Amino acid sequence: MKTQAYVLAEKDAPFKLQEVELAEPEDNEVFLEVVACGLCHTDLCIQNGAFPSPFPNVTGHEGSGRVLKVGKAVTRVQPGDKVLCSFNHCSSCGPCQTGHPAACEKFGEINFGRVRGAETGNKAGIKGAGGEEIYGAFFGQSMFAKHALVAEKSVVKVPDDTDLVTLSALGCGFQTGAGGVLNFLKPSKDSSIAISGLGAVGMGALFAAKYLGTKTIVALDVVPGKLDLAKQFGATHAFNARHSDVVQQVKDITAYKGGVQYFAECSGNVPALKAAWEMTANRGHLLSCGTPGPGVNPPFDVFGNLVACKTYSGLCEGDSNPPKFIPFLIKLYNEGHFPVDKISKTFAHDKLDDAIHAMHKGETIKPIVVFGQA
Template sequence: MKVKAAVTHGKGEDFQIEEVELADPTANEVLVKVVASGVCHTDAVARDQEVPVPLPAVLGHEGSGIIEKVGSNVHTVEKGDHVVLSFSSCGHCENCLSGHPAYCLYFNDLNFGGKMNDNTNRIKQDGESVSSFFGQSSFGTFAIANERNVVKVDKDVDLALLGPLGCGIQTGSGTVLNKLQPNFGETIAVFGCGAVGLSAVMAAKIVGCSQIIAIDVHESRLELAKELGATHVLNGKEVDTVEEIRKLTGGGTNYAVETTSVPALARQSVQALKPLGISAVVGVTQETEFNVFEDIMALGKGLVGAIEGNAIPQLFIPKLIAYYKNGQFPFDKLINFYELEDINQAFADSKQGTTVKPIVKMEH
């Protein structure tokens, strides 16, 4: 079928809204009528080839929509179901089988390699293959996804809001709730108040952290962090962040979440921990210098990576929606909507910090 999509043709180039040909779903796949798709930093790093994805490609990996058609071997969803699309995983490696699909041994191939689970393409343009992304390619009016990517959600919540639960919001909240698992009354610092960081702030409030310290350089985002649950906010341009965190907490936090991808802040997130504290890095951070003895070993600190909030999407995303419906997880305060034709503006606003979480809506 012919569908409209935002196509990425070259490194760093603007998205082009064009017609592409979408194949039918195979036995284990579904066809989704995409209602909306979140714009995530990972889409930007793929467009800019910081993470190499074969081009041309249709990016987008925070899709939400309605099941249009199911393959012959699909059993968890049916036509008409509302769904969120999340990351791709194989389902049969050791990590998938032990409940850690975000650490699938084939994660990079399945999400960034440009092909579907069976190593073939579903999107073509002018007879040539176009790469898929995260096994969904949701920057288009329709998408093909494997059943493992698909999360059935309640129909009484605005479907257009829900796409970012599939990646960015799941990453921030899951890093706190699933990976770090702070106890009631413990302390946490969140570096970066984008969608991922603010989701971590909201999750820390749900858990009952006694001090939730949010760090950013945009005052508007720091104000939003306070509204969402931060007990203290710090502008990294104006203060010595590590020194201020130590003062506020009497020696450092139990935990940190580092979302910015800035190497210096990854080190700060560790330095601002108390002894035995743990920092989880979720940003695509490049080479970073640590003094392993002073920063980590001598005080028994830990530095860990976290992918997709260590979540099983089919179990975790419905929990986040339940928190949202209960007023405990107001992620809708992060969101501004754009039309698909304005996708380049959405990316620009995200980069400038004027929009925390853009979502592009599809016209049908």
């Protein structure tokens, strides 16, 4: 089928909206009419080469849509269903088998290597106007397009009344932050948590901490407008992360002036991670929800961490099991606890560059590109 998609021809190339042709779905794939797709920094890290990926390719991994056709082995959805999309996984390794697909042993290989299935591998499912092969299957999706071939394991069926535009981006950034707090750190009501990097991941973590009733919620960022937003949505304290004395500022508002008990570092910035470690109390738990990319080591030493009795963890996709966690986030949204609509902005399908500009300038937390009718 012919459709339109944003193609990255090579590293550092612009996103180019062009006509492409999609293959028929394999046995384990779903053919979607795309409604909307959130823009994530991970998409831009494919463009600039910070994260590995074959080229040319189509990105977009926070998508929503309607099922038009399914492969013969698909059981999760049927034509006509509304879906939100998330990451892909192998479903056969230990973490997948025990309900933790975000810790899949082949997560990087499948989602960044664009593996479509065990038998298909990463065979390109898209062709350009000249017949050139284009890689799809980014996080099982590649939804910067009007239509997409999606892995069955990447789709989550949602109720017919689900707003596929407003909630399209639940499947990556928002669930990463929210899951880091709800599924992993699980701070008690009388505890303290700090969150640095107030993009979609950080705001998801903030919404989750507020939902749990955490007593002290500290927000950190370098954009004043984001700090103001954080206070509106439940942060008890907000600090500019560039302030020369920010570590002491955070410690001063905590018990014994020792630091926070929990810290969700959501920016992936190495200096921010170092500051986060310093702001975390002894016996506290520091969690990395963001990453600068492969090959970067934590900016603190084993001995210092040991004598401070601190726990440091990395967590992918908020330890989410999407078919269970995404409906829970929809429930929180419907109850007013997860107001992603307040921090999102929509853009027409041919305005991806405007969406990127708005995210870089801090004009919106989550740009959403709309490709079809909701």
